[in-house]
Amino acid sequence: MVNDTLEGNRHRGIPRQGASPHALIDAIQGTLADFLTTQIASLDAVDPALGRFARTARDLVLAKGKRLRPVFAYWGWRGAVGPDEPLEPVLPAFAALELMHTFALVHDDLMDESDTRRGRPTAHRIFANQHEHARRAGDSERFGSAAAILIGDLCLVWADQLLARAVTPPSVRAYYDRMRVEAIAGQYLDVLGETQPAEWSVERALLVARHKTASYTVQRPLQYGLALTDQLDGTIEDAYSGYGLAIGEAFQLRDDLLGVYGDPAVTGKPASDDLRTGKPTALLMLARKLATPAQLAELALDPAGAVNPADGSGGPTPAQLERRARVITETGAPARLEGMIEERVADGIAALARAQIHEDARTALIELAVRVTHRPA
Incomplete structure (x- = not known):
């Protein structure tokens, strides 16, 4: 059965198959955006701070990237099924790889103490800056590191949830x-x-x-x-x-x-x-x-x-x-x-x-x- 994420994306004009690299990446991006919207709303309902936390994760996921892992997965699939198989049932499985990738990037940037990724501040720097500007108690760098670990963990859980929405053997x-x-x-x-x-x-x-x-x-x-x-x-x-x-x-x-x-x-x-x-x-x-x-x-x-x-x-x-x-x-x-x-x-x-x-x-x-x-x- 087609899930809510796919229903939301269908209105964006997703092709039966990704006829071009741009169409495929747009379909993956749309799937991620729709999925993350529902996740943010769920956390926002618990506490506004969690909503802000989830929006930071969303911004990291949707930031400009190559989307190589979903693209390679798509062509691995397409190579076997050919051009006539419908894309929609498996699209969440491709998009889930991008959430897994964000998990890896966030943790990698923290381990490498990198300041930027994709031309934007890394997760630990974002949270450290928020802590410092809000004049909160404690060490800003420590807070940034802790929050970045949790962002990565959240993305890994989200990847599992999105994969579960696909029709997969x-x-x-x-x-x-x-x-x-x-x-x-x-x-x-x-x-x-x-x-x-x-x-x-x-x-x-x-x-x-x-x-x-x-x-x-x-x-x-x-x-x-x-x-x-x-x-x-x-x-x-x-x-x-x-x-x-x-x-x-x-x-x-x-x-x-x-x-x-x-x-x-x-x-x-x-x-x-x-x-x-x-x-x-x-x-x-x-x-x-x-x-x-x-x-x-x-x-x-x-x-x-x-x-x-x-x-x-x-x-x-x-x-x-x-x-x-x-x-x-x-x-x-x-x-x-x-x-x-x-x-x-x-x-x-x-x-x-x-x-x-x-x-x-x-x-x-x-x-x-x-x-x-x-x-x-």
């Missing part, structure tokens, strides 16, 4: 749960790596990329979309897995490059956060591997100038960060990473050749492979 839940576990596992390895930079390596950084990014950005959403068809085909699933791991890793490698060389006005995130904290990304690990002794000395983190985890103070100066970025370039690591990206894109596209999927889906996935790995943000 039982097997979907196993793919969804695996995706969530792998994302959390990858995030833990990412956090661990910052505490053991000397013990990390390019291979370990790629393992993190595989779990933190490739799995829950491309590989599992594709398989999740396939599971929505209730027509699980081992050949298609294997092809999606090969494509998803290759393109997902390439996506993270591009993210590593953007984290050092990207324009904050375009990426919506602070420049050089990875260099500031010494995050052992594949880029930094490769630079250390290729560096001369003199370059390696310049790339080493000075414990005396480390970032203070209590308030984010300290750390390298802007001039030091610029110098570190230049040294990384001089090692040849960025050029080597570009080559690794190209290899993975080629491998991912080749994996699709083995899949008996509809040609429009194959074409869309090839275009996506190029677009998400050669993006400016």
Whole structure:
């Protein structure tokens, strides 16, 4: 039976299928907006403060984003069912992935002490600022952190609720749960790596990329979309897995490059956060591997100038960060990473050749492979 969320979206003119990327993203955005409206009203009725809290969560969810996970899930589904299957019954399942993604972003930003995301203040900064401006008792930063954790948790619960509104076969839940576990596992390895930079390596950084990014950005959403068809085909699933791991890793490698060389006005995130904290990304690990002794000395983190985890103070100066970025370039690591990206894109596209999927889906996935790995943000 079609749920209230879908009924609300039907009046927005959702197509039978997402005939274009914009139509699909509009359909996902509309589904999220309708669902969140009902959730906010429910919390508002309990206490106005909860309504304001939920509206902050809504604004984070609906902020401008790529919507990659729902899009990959859609094409994983579309590749198996073709162009004639109605979209509406499964649309909440696609939109639920965006709520799960917001959970991951909010917690990731808190762990990384990031100030901005998608060109806007991060959740913990929003709540810390609210606390400070209202002159409430206690520490503003602590309140911001606590509220951000709860925002992330709320988004994860909402994702479950929205998924429950879709018409799905039982097997979907196993793919969804695996995706969530792998994302959390990858995030833990990412956090661990910052505490053991000397013990990390390019291979370990790629393992993190595989779990933190490739799995829950491309590989599992594709398989999740396939599971929505209730027509699980081992050949298609294997092809999606090969494509998803290759393109997902390439996506993270591009993210590593953007984290050092990207324009904050375009990426919506602070420049050089990875260099500031010494995050052992594949880029930094490769630079250390290729560096001369003199370059390696310049790339080493000075414990005396480390970032203070209590308030984010300290750390390298802007001039030091610029110098570190230049040294990384001089090692040849960025050029080597570009080559690794190209290899993975080629491998991912080749994996699709083995899949008996509809040609429009194959074409869309090839275009996506190029677009998400050669993006400016």
